[in-house]
Amino acid sequence: MAGTAGSARVLVVQHEDGTGPGLVGEHLERTGLHLHTVHPWAGEALPARLDGYAGLLVLGGAPNCEDDAAAPWLPRVRELIRQAVADHVPLLGICLGGQLMAVALGGSVAPRGRMPEVGATPLRRLPAADRDAVFGGVPEGALAAQWHWDEITALPPDAVALLGGDDSRHQAFRVGACGWGVQFHPEVLAAVTADWAGSDGPAVKAAGGDPQAAVDSVRAAEPELRAVWGAMAEAWGEVVRRA
Template identity: 35%
Template structure:
């Protein structure tokens, strides 16, 4: 079913920045009932001054031209970028146009991987398997001068759940963050397009619920599901990327 809906959040004559959220999939059915879907989580984290449209690209909807938007957010997905589904490839080509046009982009998890793939990077299954739960992200010195990341702590917790990764960054990309498991946790390409493997839209409650659903698979994969659940903690610095991106978009749109 196609979805293309607009959510006007406290519109102001001084702040009319238009952001499109590209929805690339849906969460587990049980979590959907309890917490809403991926796009709902982003709407809660982005600033209310934005005029936000949600477009379900998995249903082959693309939201006009990238130049129609002041900012673009790409959600996570249970799909795999390496499958190269038609809707995903079409969305990737659209994102490449957005980057060329210097439209601010924030790709998260699947969105992070799709952005890298669309611009010539390599995406595939992580050789060590799944990363899930609350884990530390380390910022590199390049983040100190980055317009989205500067001012964040050098190391902060983030919520993560993924089996595929950016195995090779696109040419010209600037690596901003990593950890011991995932060398490409965050990058920028061009002046205003970012990918983050971690989930700034996840709360610790959502992360715990994910681990509860994943627990049987985690056990089969040799991971300690209960230890991962016990290790979940809030990740406010990671979550701050959504209001940070909002402010960046609003400022550029003036």
């Protein structure tokens, strides 16, 4: 599983332009990992298997996690997720990535049926977080950047809930020995959410939300977002290195 200069390689699945690994990627590289990012939306082929990779990071994006017509690479991503869990390859799914984990492993995802959850929102620690290798250091009430129209409605069987929210219930969970999924965006800061507000803002407004207030809340929370989710990313990176 050697990458550049002997570092362990992580396969990163990016679903669209402007949704890269961001803050999470920066901190994973600090732990000595090499990120190999694949852009299937641009025609790049995903591998059939995870051979040669020490971890799998699945990012967010606009498609619904089961809209295979709009995003025909999603069946391969769901299969890679199942491989990672079966073969104990460390896995992290972010927003769409977490939703893909949920449906690939027997849970469910649905449109929210109300305005999207956007902006920096506080999360609640659940009891299992105390013993978790990745989320154990996340403090009660930690703010997290959100931008999603769909949400996880049921976790996979045997999944362990780690973080909850007052709006979207399932915010972070663990599956198997070393798979983690989140509904929020630990990788983004205000600049990215401002871009999303620019493209998605009219729809958010039409649904009753305030995209500018969402961006402002993320900007105000940036020091905390950097500290909390940078540390979380490095904790996941250490799991990858140990594996």
